[in-house]
Amino acid sequence: MIKEFRLPDLGEGLTESEILSWKVAVGDTVALNQVIAEVETAKAVVELPSPFAGTVAALHEQAGSVVEVGKPIVSFEVDDAGAAPSGGADTAARASGEGASKESPAETAAKREPNLVGYGAVLEKSGRPARRQRSFEAGSVAEPAAAVEPAAAEPAAVEPADVEPMAEREPAAEQERPRSTPPVRKLARDLGIDLGLVKGTGPGGLITRSDVQDFAAGSRPQPEGEVTPEASAVADSQGRETRTPIKGVRKFTAAAMVQSAFTAPHVTEFLTVDVTSTMELLARLKASREFAGYKLTPLTIAAKAVLIALRRNPTLNSRWDESAQEIVQFNYVNLGIAAATPLGLTVPNIKDADKMTLPELSAALSELTDTARSGKTAPADLAGGTISITNIGVFGIDAGTPILNPGEAAIVALGSVRKAPWVYNDEVVVRQVMSLSLSFDHRLVDGEQGSKFLADLGAILSDPAMVMTMV
Amino acid sequence: MLTDEPGQDAYKASNPGISAASPRRTGGDLVQLISPEGERISHPEFDLWVSDVTDEQLCSLYEDMLVIRRIDAEATALQRQGELALWPPLLGQEASQIGAGRALRDDDFVFPSYRDNGVAYCRGVEPTDLVRAWRGNALSGWDPYRYNIATQQIIIGSQSLHATGYAMGIQNDGADSVAVALFGDGATSEGDVSEAMVFAASFQVPVVFICQNNHWAISEPVRIQSHIQIADRASGFGIPAIRVDGNDVLAVLAVTRIALDRARKGGGPTFIEAVTYRMGPHTTADDPTRYRDANELEDWAAKDPIARLKALLLTKGLLTEEVEAQAQAKADEVARKLRAGVINMPDPAPLDLFKHVYSTPNSWIERQRDHYSRYLESFNGSTQEGAL
Structure with missing residues (x-):
């Protein structure tokens, strides 16, 4: 009878081998374990021993050919008597010999190729139930996201209208957990972002840190057929939440805040000072003819004080240039003033504020705030700031930890001026006090420089005559 | 009389203060009772431990080595013929294994x-059972408690921990049996072996560590792994060590007996370095010609453990044609049985997987078994155990 010998998996998990040479020819008589061929796998060159004693009936593959594991390479004419113990390739004989199968040997052989140890894994062609895909655990991931930042889930709510049905999606791409790395997952979680909504730009769709940051900055694609804020608000007003698309100033603000908060290591220092003298000065100036028609506020004086203090501490008027790996110190001051507008926060700046006299500065401040409140600030006025002031005192707030305007090294928050018991000339008396909060970028401003700046600012505001010692 | 020159250069290379002339070692010279040429070397201390070995027993040691080499060759061929998934040849290490194996008592583990x-x-394991796991047919080829030999460990060196733990049990029982851990030179670089030696020394348990230094941890030569003799690693743990010619079956028998005797008498652990050579590939999936010099193989072929004993038996006039033919016939018969056993080995039933997880019924395993059974049914509507 004829026995076939199929190429086995000679290594661990190999799929093919090259027949280097045949050591036998058709018609040769071979003994069991006699070397019949030399074969090269991806791992080694090995000699193939004959699994049968008999005569070579046919060589199915030429020397030099690359053969898939499981393909017949040689056939032997074997005595029927000698076949049974060495019938390595004959599954039917094995199965019937054991009697373990209730099917007939022929059926078994027909349905099932020798597997695993015999001829490598056989391709599963059909009949196998599809593996259940890993489902994206929307509940566990989306829940915290929604709690922190309701808006983050918004595209998902709109999405079903303009995406294909689930069944037509690529299962791997849509059903698997979004591909990313643990630190980026943590960043997304911290920012309240559902990674399922972020489009990955890394290799193989990997979601990178910048993808998450971009998403957080509001660059996520808006669904088509975007609804207007008004329409959205109307539509949702019946419900328990109001959804407003992220765009415009809100979007810009969010991007700026996230960029700043997650690139510059912030340090905030506080100083509460007695500004009674400043308030007295303010009152005198208001009464003077020189300032008639000018709008003088504590902010005006504080802005001038910042500019004076900055001269002695120029480090705070600088910028960290990551791409150039340089620290840029500005020899001019474009003083940013945070302004609350109907659309949200903007920080327009006064160009070359350090060159201005107090009346000029006062006029510039008035114009800046008026323009901002009317929503007409030119883009150029929003760009190029070197340091900022935020006047939270107008809201009755004392102190805070302001976030740097991106690209700037420092921001001063002015607290409200209020009467308070204060130790003055070793007695507790009622004085007008104000809290100053200074945040600075610790990459380029050390605690010493920040502290000296804040101390100078405090000294000027508590005793404006101190300016005499500074300029 | 040293049979392993590699390792000597290493002293100069990285330990400038230690010369080859005064190496930092405690393992002593290589114990050798039969020279590579087959001469019996007298040694007053070690001869005592093999003085009971009769001529007949010497011939049976030869036969055992011949048989195991034949089993090894047949299994290698069966792998090339697609009947085994993998096989780790022991060619060249027959004396180390037969010498150690024949020194043991039945109640040793x-x-x-x-x-x-x-x-x-x-230990009496049937040849067919030796290859059962390598065919992917069973997780263990045999019942460890039947032969007092555990399932062969694939993880490098972790069996040394099992042996030490078992030896602690022997100590608690007050028995005089011994636990024996067998591993290679590469395993001595593993944390498990270090931990095992720490505990063995701390508790002075009856364990013998037998390291077959076959010079190659897959493709990593021993001289890079250890800049001192492998046996000297044991001294760092306070474990006495003996270096023995691992291609000398009589010497391995002698030193194993010494170590076993010490352990039985409460003398604690011993480390044996059997210096031998892996003449074949690491496994059938390995190609040693890619990383080692053919000359090295030639040098070691001259020290072949079977040729050496054969020469001694011929010198002594013990290896008659009849004895030789009988040994060959035994080897042929074992190989024939092995081949038939492998080829006719029934495939395991898929559900057999669940049989040996717990010794007692377990609801969780039952549940998994049930699920898997229903999964299998989904293919053709009927479960045919053993016939998939």
Whole structure:
């Protein structure tokens, strides 16, 4: 009878081998374990021993050919008597010999190729139930996201209208957990972002840190057929939440805040000072003819004080240039003033504020705030700031930890001026006090420089005559 | 009389203060009772331990080595013929394994590595059972408690921990049996072996560590792994060590007996370095010609353990044609049985997987078994155990 010998998996998990040479020819008589061929796998060159004693009936593959594991390479004419113990390739004989199968040997052989140890894994062609895909655990991931930042889930709510049905999606791409790395997952979680909504730009769709940051900055694609804020608000007003698309100033603000908060290591220092003298000065100036028609506020004086203090501490008027790996110190001051507008926060700046006299500065401040409140600030006025002031005192707030305007090294928050018991000339008396909060970028401003700046600012505001010692 | 020159250069290379002339070592010279040429070397201390070995027993040691080499060759061929998934040849290490295996008492317990088929053969494991796991047919080829030899360990060196733990049990029982861990030179670089030696020394348990230094941890030569003799690593743990010619079956028998005797008498652990050579590939999936010099193989072929004993037997006039023919016939018969056993080995039933997880019924395993059974049914509507 004829026995076939199929190429086995000679290594661990190999799929093919090259027949280097045949050591036998058709018609040769071979003994069991006699070397019949030399074969090269991806791992080694090995000699193939004959699994049968008999005569070579046919060589199915030429020397030099690359053969898939499981393909017949040689056939032997074997005595029927000698076949049974060495019938390595004959599954039917094995199965019937054991009697373990209730099917007939022929059926078994027909349905099932020798597997695993015999001829490598056989391709599963059909009949196998599809593996259940890993489902994206929307509940566990989306829940915290929604709690922190309701808006983050918004595209998902709109999405079903303009995406294909689930069944037509690529299962791997849509059903698997979004591909990313643990630190980026943590960043997304911290920012309240559902990674399922972020489009990955890394290799193989990997979601990178910048993808998450971009998403957080509001660059996520808006669904088509975007609804207007008004329409959205109307539509949702019946419900328990109001959804407003992220765009415009809100979007810009969010991007700026996230960029700043997650690139510059912030340090905030506080100083509460007695500004009674400043308030007295303010009152005198208001009464003077020189300032008639000018709008003088504590902010005006504080802005001038910042500019004076900055001269002695120029480090705070600088910028960290990551791409150039340089620290840029500005020899001019474009003083940013945070302004609350109907659309949200903007920080327009006064160009070359350090060159201005107090009346000029006062006029510039008035114009800046008026323009901002009317929503007409030119883009150029929003760009190029070197340091900022935020006047939270107008809201009755004392102190805070302001976030740097991106690209700037420092921001001063002015607290409200209020009467308070204060130790003055070793007695507790009622004085007008104000809290100053200074945040600075610790990459380029050390605690010493920040502290000296804040101390100078405090000294000027508590005793404006101190300016005499500074300029 | 040293049979391993590699390792000597290493002293100069990285330890400038230590010369080859005064190496930092405690393992002593290589114990050798039969020279590579087959001469019996007298040694007053070690001869005592093999003085009981009769001529007949010497011939049976020869036969065992011949048989295990034949089993090894047949299994290698069966792998090339697609009947085994993988096989780790022991060619060249027959004396180390038969010498150690034949020194043991039935109640000793062996913790072998994947290559120690010679020791398993000495314990009485059927040749067909030796290859059962390598066919992917069973997780263990045999019942460890039937032969007092554990399942062959694939994880490098972890069996040394099992052996030490078992030896602690022997100590608690107050028995005089011994636990034996078998591993290779590469395993001595593993944390498990270090931990095992720490505990063995701390508790002075009856364990013998037998390291077959076959010079190659897959493709990593021993001289890079250890800049001192492997046996000297044991001294760092306070464990006495003996270096023995691992291609000398009589010497291995002698030193194993010494170590076993010490352990039985409460003398604690011993480390044996059997200096031998892996003449074949690491496994059938390996190609040693890619990383080692053919000359090295030639040098070691001259020290072949079977040729050496054969020369001694011929010199002594013990190896008659009849004895030789009988040994060959035994080897042929074992090989024939092995081949038939492998080829006719029934495939395991898929559900057999769940049989040996717990010794007692377990609802969780039952549940998994039930699920898997229904999964299998989904293919053709009927479960045919053993016939998939």
